[in-house]
Amino acid sequence: MTVSYATFDRLKTKGVTAYKKGDYLTAKSYLVEAAECMLEMAEQAKTDDTRRQHEELATELIDLAKDSDRLHASGAKPPKGGSGRQREKEDDSGADAGDWIVKDKPDIGFNDIAGLEDVKEEIRLKMIYPFAHRELAQKYGINTGGGVLLFGPPGTGKTMIAKAIAHEIDATFFVVSPAQMLSKWVGEAEQNIRKLFEAAKAEETSVIFLDETEALVPKRKTDSSTVMQRVVPQILQELEGFDRKADRALLFVGATNRPWMLDEAMLRPGRLDAKIYVGLPDAPARFRLLEIYFGDRPLADDVDFGELCDGLDGYSGADINNIAQRAAELPFMEAIAGKDARAIARKDIVAVIEATPPSVNPADLVRYDKFAAGK
Ligand SMILES: Nc1ncnc2c1ncn2[C@@H]1O[C@H](COP(=O)(O)OP(=O)(O)OP(=O)(O)O)[C@@H](O)[C@H]1O
Numbered sequence: 001m002t003v004s005y006a007t008f009d010r011l012k013t014k015g016v017t018a019y020k021k022g023d024y025l026t027a028k029s030y031l032v033e034a035a036e037c038m039l040e041m042a043e044q045a046k047t048d049d050t051r052r053q054h055e056e057l058a059t060e061l062i063d064l065a066k067d068s069d070r071l072h073a074s075g076a077k078p079p080k081g082g083s084g085r086q087r088e089k090e091d092d093s094g095a096d097a098g099d100w101i102v103k104d105k106p107d108i109g110f111n112d113i114a115g116l117e118d119v120k121e122e123i124r125l126k127m128i129y130p131f132a133h134r135e136l137a138q139k140y141g142i143n144t145g146g147g148v149l150l151f152g153p154p155g156t157g158k159t160m161i162a163k164a165i166a167h168e169i170d171a172t173f174f175v176v177s178p179a180q181m182l183s184k185w186v187g188e189a190e191q192n193i194r195k196l197f198e199a200a201k202a203e204e205t206s207v208i209f210l211d212e213t214e215a216l217v218p219k220r221k222t223d224s225s226t227v228m229q230r231v232v233p234q235i236l237q238e239l240e241g242f243d244r245k246a247d248r249a250l251l252f253v254g255a256t257n258r259p260w261m262l263d264e265a266m267l268r269p270g271r272l273d274a275k276i277y278v279g280l281p282d283a284p285a286r287f288r289l290l291e292i293y294f295g296d297r298p299l300a301d302d303v304d305f306g307e308l309c310d311g312l313d314g315y316s317g318a319d320i321n322n323i324a325q326r327a328a329e330l331p332f333m334e335a336i337a338g339k340d341a342r343a344i345a346r347k348d349i350v351a352v353i354e355a356t357p358p359s360v361n362p363a364d365l366v367r368y369d370k371f372a373a374g375k
């Protein structure tokens with residue numbers, strides 16, 4: 001990965017600063033570079049949502065670059081008190097908060113998540129029991145709320161767990177990605193974070209979920225990052241500002257595939273202090289995953305989940321879901337072609353498993369184990 005949020009933020013800041021000063025030629029070149037950086041990040045985005053957000057941000061920057069070009073050509077003078085667009089944005093800042101803050105009431109519960117029994121128990125103790133038994137928690141001085149970091153390889157159920165936490169405590173779920181917090185405007189990331197925490201605090205119980213937490217931290221120490229300098233401390237400050245004994249409870253859940261990239265400061269007590277390793281499924285969990293994902297599909301008698309789950313060591317929950325879908329496609333395609341609509345057979349599933357290696361590579365697993373052991 002050659003580009004980062006930090007690089008983007010640096011280019012964008014230079015561009016917008018030059019724009020505000022009326023140095024439109026400089027503004028244009030930095031804004032174009034920032035937009036290119038965002039487009040490159042869009043190509044690498046893990047989800048369609050993130051890709052779309054990145055593309056929108058790039059388009060906005062290109063518009064601003066075109067604007068700079070036009071202003072330069074017409075010999076325009078620097079605007080007084082910020083650009084027209086900047087003022088426009090500030091004026092409706094209250095109204096646009098809702099555009100990117102996504103509120104949800106997830107309907108996934110712990111029962112929908114295979115395995116991870118230790119993880120669930122740790123979460124119940126830290127986050128669910130104190131909410132469910134508030135008086136007792138108060139009596140014993142048990143804190144409610146706070147920050148937790150879920151880390152582990154891709155496709156192991158981190159996002160599902162974050163949703164399930166919100167479901168189990170009947171909290172409003174706020175999802176944010178680093179991409180959403182950034183904007184083409186300098187200073188708006190800070191406003192965005194403030195609005196997000198305000199919206200969450202207005203609910204009786206809420207969970208804020210920040211995916212790709214590591215993206216807020218610069219990739220290299222030398223990449224002097226304005227994102228790191230401004231956004232991370234602000235989130236930390238908001239986290240420390242939680243009143244953990246108040247009626248209104250707020251939980252902050254971060255998730256990452258690359259926990260070693262996080263800044264030490266984020267992991268200190270009172271911040272993302274509970275670090276929970278969400279690892280690959282063990283044999284009983286793989287059995288449950290097969291039950292969940294083959295559950296409602298027609299299966300031939302020769303399919304034996306016990307045998308299959310031995311052969312699936314190293315596969316993630318997402319891999320197993322994907323295998324079930326692809327195995328179902330084989331008899332489906334045959335049926336479309338006019339053959340009998342037969343059940344999914346052992347051979348279909350085995351063929352798919354053989355053609356699909358696990359998505360997580362063993363070298364990465366060693367890294368997660370080391371991080372979990374605090375090394
Ligand atoms: N433990 C599990 N139980 C049931 N389904 C699972 C489990 N783990 C993964 N899955 C399946 O894989 C999909 C992806 O899971 P999820 O989005 O929670 O992974 P993640 O750990 O957040 O991955 P990433 O790190 O890539 O964001 C889920 O939608 C689900 O279909």
Ligand SMILES: [Mg+2]
Pocket residue numbers: 158159160211255
């Ligand atoms: Mg996820």
